[in-house]
Amino acid sequence: MGEPSKLGVGARxxxxxxxxLAVLVPFWAVxxxxxxxxxxxxxxxxxxxxxxxxxxxxxxAVLSGGIVTRALLVSAGITAVGxxxxxxxxxxxxxxxxxxxxxxxxxILLMTVFTLLFNPGIxxxxxxxxxxxLLDSYLALILPVLVNAFNVIVMRAxxxxxxxxxxxxxxxxxxxxxxxxxRIVLPLSKAVVSxxxxxxxxxxxxxxxSAMLYLQSSEKWPxxxxxxxxxxxxxxxxxxxxxxxxxxxxxxxxxxxxxxVISVLPILFIYPFIQKHFAKGLMVGAVKG
Amino acid sequence: MxxxxxxxxxDRVLLLLALPGVxxxxxxxxxxxxxxxxxxxxxQPFLGIWHSPYVGLxxxxxxxxxxxxxxxxxxxxxxxxxxxxxxxxxxxxxLALILNATISERLKRLTQSILYMPHxxxxxxxxxxxxxxxxxxxxxxxxxxxxxxxxxxIVGVPELFKLMITxxxxxxxxxxxxxxxxxxxxRVDPAQMEAAVVDGASAARRLWHVTLPYIRPVIVxxxxxxxxxxxxxxxxxxxxxQAQVGAGASEVLDTYVYNHGIVGGDWGTAAAVGLIxxxxxxxxxxxxxxxxxxxxxxxVYAK
Numbered sequence: 090m091g092e093p094s095k096l097g098v099g100a101r102x103x104x105x106x107x108x109x110l111a112v113l114v115p116f117w118a119v120x121x122x123x124x125x126x127x128x129x130x131x132x133x134x135x136x137x138x139x140x141x142x143x144x145x146x147x148x149x150a151v152l153s154g155g156i157v158t159r160a161l162l163v164s165a166g167i168t169a170v171g172x173x174x175x176x177x178x179x180x181x182x183x184x185x186x187x188x189x190x191x192x193x194x195x196x197i198l199l200m201t202v203f204t205l206l207f208n209p210g211i212x213x214x215x216x217x218x219x220x221x222x223l224l225d226s227y228l229a230l231i232l233p234v235l236v237n238a239f240n241v242i243v244m245r246a247x248x249x250x251x252x253x254x255x256x257x258x259x260x261x262x263x264x265x266x267x268x269x270x271x272r273i274v275l276p277l278s279k280a281v282v283s284x285x286x287x288x289x290x291x292x293x294x295x296x297x298x299s300a301m302l303y304l305q306s307s308e309k310w311p312x313x314x315x316x317x318x319x320x321x322x323x324x325x326x327x328x329x330x331x332x333x334x335x336x337x338x339x340x341x342x343x344x345x346x347x348x349x350v351i352s353v354l355p356i357l358f359i360y361p362f363i364q365k366h367f368a369k370g371l372m373v374g375a376v377k378g
Numbered sequence: 379m380x381x382x383x384x385x386x387x388x389d390r391v392l393l394l395l396a397l398p399g400v401x402x403x404x405x406x407x408x409x410x411x412x413x414x415x416x417x418x419x420x421x422q423p424f425l426g427i428w429h430s431p432y433v434g435l436x437x438x439x440x441x442x443x444x445x446x447x448x449x450x451x452x453x454x455x456x457x458x459x460x461x462x463x464x465x466x467x468x469x470x471x472x473l474a475l476i477l478n479a480t481i482s483e484r485l486k487r488l489t490q491s492i493l494y495m496p497h498x499x500x501x502x503x504x505x506x507x508x509x510x511x512x513x514x515x516x517x518x519x520x521x522x523x524x525x526x527x528x529x530x531x532i533v534g535v536p537e538l539f540k541l542m543i544t545x546x547x548x549x550x551x552x553x554x555x556x557x558x559x560x561x562x563x564x565r566v567d568p569a570q571m572e573a574a575v576v577d578g579a580s581a582a583r584r585l586w587h588v589t590l591p592y593i594r595p596v597i598v599x600x601x602x603x604x605x606x607x608x609x610x611x612x613x614x615x616x617x618x619x620q621a622q623v624g625a626g627a628s629e630v631l632d633t634y635v636y637n638h639g640i641v642g643g644d645w646g647t648a649a650a651v652g653l654i655x656x657x658x659x660x661x662x663x664x665x666x667x668x669x670x671x672x673x674x675x676x677x678v679y680a681k
Contacts, residue, residue, distance in 0.1 A: 209656075
């Protein structure tokens with residue numbers, strides 16, 4: 090490509106640098122404030138960008154068995170169970186749609202794709218969940234979003250990209266569909282399975298409105314609802330909610346920031362492992378599909 | 379052509395595999411469509427769908443007569459869509475061009491990792507982060523106070539609400555949205571680009587005549603999808619912040635449906651507004667797609 094001008098390179102570098110700072114600074118401030126000592130927070134009047142006396146008191150308070158601990162377990166449970174169920178049904182449906190000329194394939198594919206075009210609406214969804222007796226049940230947070238048509242299409246395109254000869258030779262050797270799926274197709278599809286798995290896991294972990302809509306009792310709250318109540322809405326959080334036996338509760342803002350860090354951490358943790366598959370897993374499917 | 383029986387024998391495992399997914403889609407995408415009948419009912423939860431009386435088009439009255447509360451929600455929705463199509467939509471394209479021009483692979487990958495990240499955070503987290511940065515007790519104002527400068531409120535000001543949610547969308551999704559443009563840019567033919575350089579084409583001309591044709595189909599596709607979604611604007615994002623700024627500045631169609639139906643118990647009207655929104659949404663996608671075909675683009679589905 091043409092000879093890049095110094096000015097152009099500098100301007101681009103500046104844009105990218107500022108973009109990265111805009112992402113990183115809030116995280117840094119939140120992390121530092123969650124581990125700063127009460128004196129430092131008082132001195133700074135709120136946020137700190139550096140701490141010389143790091144303390145984990147706010148994490149101790151938050152994780153000592155109160156409402157945040159419970160919500161963390163609820164969110165982890167929903168995410169684990171939901172992601173597993175979603176992956177299994179998405180892989181199964183995508184595989185069933187990936188063999189050319191299979192019985193009923195066209196209508197099933199059409200029915201799947203068509204769900205991308207419309208959204209049933211909040212009221213009918215609520216009534217359906219209620220009619221099925223799922224209100225106030227964790228299943229209401231999983232079953233309505235069990236299968237995402239977009240993910241099915243991406244996965245199907247990936248499966249179809251696997252050379253047909255591999256499958257054909259397995260059929261000739263007498264392997265059934267299950268064997269072909271488990272022994273040939275899945276081992277070659279690690280990239281797409283991890284990316285789609287990440288999408289589902291993030292969606293379950295982040296789900297906020299479905300929990301607000303379908304769960305009535307606050308003991309069942311997942312982490313996002315706790316975060317909304319005590320961080321976004323700024324409802325005071327004290328020893329009652331935390332059931333903490335610390336002598337002095339850390340400053341409100343440290344506790345809030347600790348909740349925030351805890352809800353971001355799992356995503357930050359798995360993200361680098363999956364990120365390397367983005368290009369391979371997602372683009373093959375999206376561009377072809 | 380094999381007989382149906384043979385095909386059944388061959389494919390029954392596949393059908394069995396498809397069953398859980400198909401059931402979920404039928405139960406939670408197709409079955410709820412039937413629930414829209416309550417748009418024509420005076421729905422009473424204790425009577426249920428089967429026994430609530432039908433009232434014709436009564437529930438559509440706020441829409442048909444232009445009830446101010448409904449109009450406010452409609453106008454807010456359209457303004458937010460307009461702002462986002464004009465200011466948010468082009469950003470990932472520019473960012474993708476910048477990333478694409480970055481020569482160092484390592485630097486590019488590092489920047490991408492950082493910029494994609496906010497996409498994976500929930501709206502609750504994004505809203506919380508924005509409040510902590512820009513709220514009255516937030517970092518910006520604390521810093522201004524410590525520098526003896528006057529502080530200013532950004533969070534909770536109705537006039538700034540649309541700006542606020544637009545910045546949040548930009549922060550959360552600009553990086554991630556580059557991914558599809560970058561994929562398209564990676565297919566630009568280097569030989570073609572070199573030929574343009576040899577022929578003395580300026581950077582702007584190369585962008586217009588060589589690079590742009592590769593990403594134009596993607597731009598059109600995403601624009602169609604965005605237009606089809608005109609009536610849905612960041613529901614979770616807005617409902618989280620509605621209490622701070624009030625309904626006047628923040629009510630959109632989706633929050634109208636939620637606030638009137640689930641919260642207010644006016645099921646019929648809420649369902650009617652939701653139904654109209656759904657139908658107009660499908661019409662918009664199909665219309666935008668037809669427009670794309672007329673302009674010689676492929677659109678969402680081939681003709």
